[in-house]
Amino acid sequence: MTDPDDAAGSDDPSDASDPPDASADGTGETITAVFDVIAETAPDIRHGLPGRRLEDAGVNPSGERQAAADVYADDLLRDRIGEVAGVAEYASEERPDVIDVSGAESDAPGDHDATLSVGVDPLDGSSNLKPNNTMGTIVAVYDAPLPADGDHLVAGGYVLFGPVTTMVVAREGHVTEYLIEDDGTRNVVQDDVRLPDQPGVYGVGGRVPDWPDDVTDYVREVESDDSMKLRYGGSMIGDVNQVVTYGGVFAYPKLHSAPNGKLRLQFEGAPIAYVLECAGGKSTDGEQSLLDVPATDLHQRVPVYIGNAELIDRLESAVE
Ligand SMILES: O=P(O)(O)OC[C@H]1O[C@](O)(COP(=O)(O)O)[C@@H](O)[C@@H]1O
Ligand SMILES: [Mg+2]
Ligand SMILES: [Mg+2]
CATH class of the missing domain: 3.40.190.80 (D-Maltodextrin-Binding Protein; domain 2)
Incomplete structure (x- = not known):
């Protein structure tokens, strides 16, 4: 991206573009749909934070305190990612077990042929709610039931809630950074994100x-x-x-x-x-x-x- 001492990177977005669906089985379309949902949900997560900053909601499966905002973001993402055709499972840091969202296990309505699993950290860094500092949402898309090894990852990415909301998506060996608008649309800020050669x-x-x-x-x-x-x-x-x-x-x-x-x-x-x-x-x-x-x-x-x-x-x- 930029040099450490050159912090004035451009935020001018160009039109959004995704890699073409290279998969024969439609998983590429599902991955695109998952990140569309993440982008659409990011403003709702951001707008849901003010009333949920300080409210305690219990303890998560890792034994850590949950804020109401953690649970709110998790519920939103579970409902919306669960609607994406091709997604079979949803799991998150905030709930103990994997959820079958395909309907196949219970013969409920849904995409019974779905094959992808989505794991999320709905709010990463939620202890930063109190001092009003940076947080994120992390997304992992696996092509196997969870828990799955890293070689089953087919996409990964994150939303960064900073002064502006951005999303970084990696798939097919390619990393793209988007600016997320308030209406949930995403526009490319930087195509082909690479780590700078000189660490800073x-x-x-x-x-x-x-x-x-x-x-x-x-x-x-x-x-x-x-x-x-x-x-x-x-x-x-x-x-x-x-x-x-x-x-x-x-x-x-x-x-x-x-x-x-x-x-x-x-x-x-x-x-x-x-x-x-x-x-x-x-x-x-x-x-x-x-x-x-x-x-x-x-x-x-x-x-x-x-x-x-x-x-x-x-x-x-x-x-x-
Ligand atoms: O408070 P510490 O020990 O510095 O831990 C900070 C780390 O814990 C985390 O907040 C854990 O993530 P969650 O907020 O999702 O539980 C990381 O984001 C961060 O790197
Ligand atoms: Mg985290
Ligand atoms: Mg978290």
Whole structure:
């Protein structure tokens, strides 16, 4: 995208365009329809936030507090993605089980021939509601029942709720950034998004005293490069989009208190790895690409390190 010190990128959108449906079985049309629904729902999520910022709604399957906004976004997305022909399953960070939205299991109305599964993090970074900071929505489209391994990802993307609402979509090895208008239409801001060659930012989650020594040593080495600036805002999507824009590394690492880190493989780690790898970057759990981590549980956590290839290679050499 742009140089770290050249933050004045253009926001002039051109007309929306999607890759042609390269699939013989119509899955490409389903993927397009899913991201149309995400774009249409993004303004509704944004407009639904003010009254739901501070209201508590319970605990999610990962044992974390849910805001009313998390549940609101999840319900909206479940209803609307569930209507998309070709989508068989819906799952999210906010509900314990996979939902059959095809109707096939219960012989209910629906698309009984549907084959795709959609996993979402409806609101990523919802602890940023209180201080009114950046949040996102993460979307993963798999061609297998959930939980599914990363090699079943056929598309991944995210919405970023910042000063403007943008959506980044990766499919068929190609990454596109859109500006989402208030009426839910999407217009291309940047076709063929690629990580800049020169990394400029780094952000690492977790309490610093909770980092294992090898993580600490790696971070100290990264920040000793005087071209690297710290960027950490407490929303994975906000922080990841800094890396997509300026190059660099984002991590939510293994911790002393949590050897598998905090982020969820199905809803956060894998789809973001898919986007970054399609944009020319790399991902790892410390040993292997996040797309190669076996999916064993819908809500399993995984250490996440993503960014420029050279920084991820160094990380893999540095951590055990
Ligand atoms: O508060 P911490 O420990 O820095 O954690 C922040 C991380 O947790 C998350 O908020 C987890 O996502 P959710 O808000 O979807 O649970 C990430 O977006 C972010 O990277
Ligand atoms: Mg999240
Ligand atoms: Mg969330």
